Amino acid sequence: MDSEKLKGVILDQKESMEELLTRERIIKRDTPFDLSNYLNHPNIIAVLGVRRCGKSVFSYTLLREILSTFAYINFDDYRLIEFSTSDFENLLKGFYELYGDFNYILLDEVQNVNGWERFVSSLRVNKTVILTGSNSKLLSGELATSLTGRHVDLVLFPFSFKEFLRYKGKETHDIFSIKSKSSLKRELEEYLTVGGFPETVVMGKRVLSSIINDIISKDIIFRYKVAEVNKFKTFAYSIIKYYSSEISVRRMAKMLNISTATLEKWLNGLRESYLVFMLERFSRSPKPLNSEKKVYVVDTGIINNFTVERSVSKLMENVVAIHLLRKNQLEGVSYLKEQE
Known part of the structure; x- marks a missing residue:
């Protein structure tokens, strides 16, 4: 040129x-x-x-x-x-x-x-x-x-809840009155539903499909030359639905009828595009307890785009995990699971 x-x-x-x-x-x-x-x-x-x-x-x-x-x-x-x-x-x-x-x-x-x-x-x-x-x-x-x-x-991540409030001109430090608590809860409900991508905050959740398609198509399928496009999309959407939950790579590979190596490669693509984060279980032992990891999605709007039944507790867990990853820049964050 x-x-x-x-x-x-x-x-x-x-x-x-x-x-x-x-x-x-x-x-x-x-x-x-x-x-x-x-x-x-x-x-x-x-x-x-x-x-x-x-x-x-x-x-x-x-x-x-x-x-x-x-x-x-x-x-x-x-x-x-x-x-x-x-x-x-x-x-x-x-x-x-x-x-x-x-x-x-x-x-x-x-x-x-x-x-x-x-x-x-x-x-x-x-x-x-x-x-x-x-x-x-x-x-x-x-x-x-x-x-x-x-x-x-x-x-950098999509808007945090604090940034979401700032954009809407509703950032407040007063959460003690009944009115302010009710207002904050309404905003939190919207944040959990729409998420924090700047475009969705401005234009609404309809643009989420375009955002998700761009991430999956441009940053994973195209970049990593994924051949089995439909199967990969099924896998990606399944991973999102497992938000705030533990997954086993071997069990998921068997369920989708693909090799563990292929699934690991696809999972790395999702992680490297910052769409999902896989956290290890906290352990004082130098060796991991098992191969299971917990899935967290970069934005709750994306989660709601693929799930019919929503769990507020799991959405809040996801928000907290992303907050810790944002604050600590992906370093030193794990999840604690009590012994059953």
Whole structure:
């Protein structure tokens, strides 16, 4: 791709993002640590998380609040479907022609370009780079090896209940009056039903089908070249229905009539796309008690899209698990099961 065509894409995308930020209500997201501390010198910051949870807007506004000029491109664009590593030189040329000298660059959904790691690694010498991606393996491979840990990563989730209230202008610290308690319960009921994807909070639960289809089709089936598409979808929907429950990979493989190895591969795809999380049972023993793990889904709206009979207690357990994963950035979270 020549630099002139790339410049057209860059300008179109920036205009679209600015229009979005003007048109929509944008809230400050809660993060477990302050990312601004890592923006003061050349660095790589990876903002990871499930597709359509708000990574692009979060990253763009993070830079927009402190800078008047920064480079930005979103690789999840049909016009960039043929973009390859050989085009990075022209992309950089286009950025310099548009912005002159710049120190900050945002590469959105960069994992769509094979071999992006070397380009990003070279930028780190004198620029601060923010990457976004919807796959937990974004920092595996050559980038992680070449940087030897010299990067910062943040896993972003759909809105927490607190962020959900903030978006609706109903964030409150007063939960003692009968009126405030009743109002908070109504909002919690809606949150458990609709979930926290920004689009569903704005437009309602009808957009959930589109979000789920994007995650499963683009981030798993396409990326991992799944051949048995229908069987995989049956598996994925079954896993979601097991939210806040223990599963056995062997039993599920037998039930779906597929090999354990295939099921493990599919399960890894769900996990790496941040759609589901599999927690180990807590044990003081260095060895796991058994092979069972507990399933938690990234958003309760997705759960309600596939389940007819809902369990408030299980939904609340799922919300708490996701809160702990968000707060601890996926580290050190397990579940406790009392001996029967």
